[in-house]
Amino acid sequence: MAMTPPQQRARLGQELRRLRSLAGLSGDQLATRVGISQAKVSRIETNVTARPAMDVIARWLDTVEAKAEDRDRVMALAEAVVTDISSWQAIHRGSLEDRQRQLLELDELASNIRHFQPFMVPGPIQTAEYAHAVIESTRFSAGTDVDEAVAMRMKRGARMRDDQDGPNYHVVVTEAATR
Structure with a gap:
């Protein structure tokens, strides 16, 4: 069964948190290295930021030195989250x-x-x-x-x-x- 948009966003946050933890980085350390605030790291990981920027996700994955398979999976998930746009035309199509x-x-x-x-x-x-x-x-x-x-x-x-x-x-x- 396909994940709903909220489930996709939650899964993305879980994956990014897991990779950060595996890298042994605190939210503050990751934020400094990625160039975003610690609050933004928290919002992405807890699914408060609905559509994180793809370049932020890429820098995050670079910073935690994600394996190729993890990187591919997370980038595909991030792209699905970012492109989940519901216009009136799409809703009623x-x-x-x-x-x-x-x-x-x-x-x-x-x-x-x-x-x-x-x-x-x-x-x-x-x-x-x-x-x-x-x-x-x-x-x-x-x-x-x-x-x-x-x-x-x-x-x-x-x-x-x-x-x-x-x-x-x-x-x-x-x-x-x-x-």
């Missing part, structure tokens, strides 16, 4: 159902989700009729799998409301969203 499924998979990694929505009811608490109208109203939905996307959105919403299985879901909506 394929199946709307697939996008809802991706969101459901991302939700499975979360223990808490906080959502602020000023203008519409958030997807996980929409009714099927509301979700259908929202999806239909986008220019991207023409000729796509709207009914399947609505069904997947309803499944995601049911999981969010499940006290046993779902993450803690906190949502704030404005009065405008409820009208």
